[in-house]
Amino acid sequence: MADQAPALAQEKEMGHTTGTAPGLNGQNAAAQRYDYGGNPMARIHTGNDARLPAFGGEFQPGLYKSVEARKFANPAPLGLSAFALTTFVLSAVNLGTRNVSAPNIAVPLAFGYGGLVQLLAGMWEMAVGNTFGATALSSYGGFWIAYAILLTPNWNILGADGPYATTATQAVDPKMAESAVGLFLTGWFIFTTILLLLTLRSTVMFFMLFFTLDLAFLMLACGAYANDNNATDASHKLNQAGGAFGMLAAFLAWYNAFAGMADSSNSFFLIPVFHFPWSEKGRENRLAAKSEAERV
Template structure:
């Protein structure tokens, strides 16, 4: 008489889980929750590279990360995003104040030391540290804007004389500044940064409201300043002045939004009596998670 077969259900369940983990699929043939980002199955396989068994948290401007990101506590490196955001914010604040003609300021040269030192070198270093912690977006954005400030500082440095009298954009006859060349060159320079910022802006559409608004206002600042340069090229001086002021206004908002995200990345229960909200978009991973939680609570009630 054959002996009955006894099944070890716990062992079989454990072996099934290990098999699913080795293939990256659950029992239904789908990616597990750690891969799906709270219910969303990514079609981009690159999104799964660093998932594994690590906790993946929602998008957060304080980490300069528009997608799922790893907790700071799980890393050996500090979070470099607040440093880069602060460097960007202060330099943008000063230049935007000049563009707004605050207290009668009109010459932007006061921004040169900040552009080369804090907004340039320090932000570039923060971008390189973002590369070390595996944040591709943060590394690209902070390093690029660090390069922007270094380039802009060089542009305004009298020693280089790029836009000054007798420089490469001056007429040969009287060695005076030719606005049709100089302003067009600055306009093209700023247009390129507008395009780059638009690309980054598209990557924040599923993050948080404060993170998105940072790039949205910065994008508008570059657009207004570029249009102001083109208007100056066309001798529309009044329009150019208004566009530069509009660029300064959007830049000022972008600066405070950068500080806001920086504070969100620095403040925690160990150093602050309060935490500021970041407002997740309803279509983001965190937004969908909150909707599901609220729906479950209503059903339970």
């Protein structure tokens, strides 16, 4: 147990230690600590603390109660990874990577991984009592499914002979489809802004995930509106900006997923999550540093 102390202290400092169950009475604490019902991904939080600090790897922006003897594994890394990969591919297309300009390559991912799998992760967040995680992951799962439907030719929503076709809208707006897509993206920008406000007391990496995603939706929505106004150059630059912010959001989602999976049972190092100074954990760290300084 002596050589495990530094790792345990490091985990506690970063605000997502799994801890050791009280009342072990001489049992093998290390074995007990990692016995999650046979599932090392469960990340069960035990100990004397009634509340745990915010942590992006749990997709939880606020203080929440410890969950003991949880039957479910932590579903947040799965949902974050599903979101990250789908966002990465679509953002690469928006950036024009390797001259790929058609976003249809993202459709299978949007249906299967970013859509279905992320939706399931959101439902599992509901089961473990995480309202924020359930709302966010389920909603973005729905976003990807809706976006995939939008790009599916058989639905013909944006097709050449669809409801927004030039022949049908010439007298009103030849590019009405662009404004329709802009409204679609604007709604998701508003929703993401709400979630962003709920991360202000959590961690820097969790906040930055939603901040970059929010800007991505904003840039893409403005790009669609600019294209409807025949501002082609501005639209292209805005879409590229949306792709850049989306790429950052994808890697931040992977970062938080990595932080949610890595602990001293499976990794040689832990992922820093950088608590805000005004957060509960930040205040605790400042008080601890002040007390240490006074003792010295």
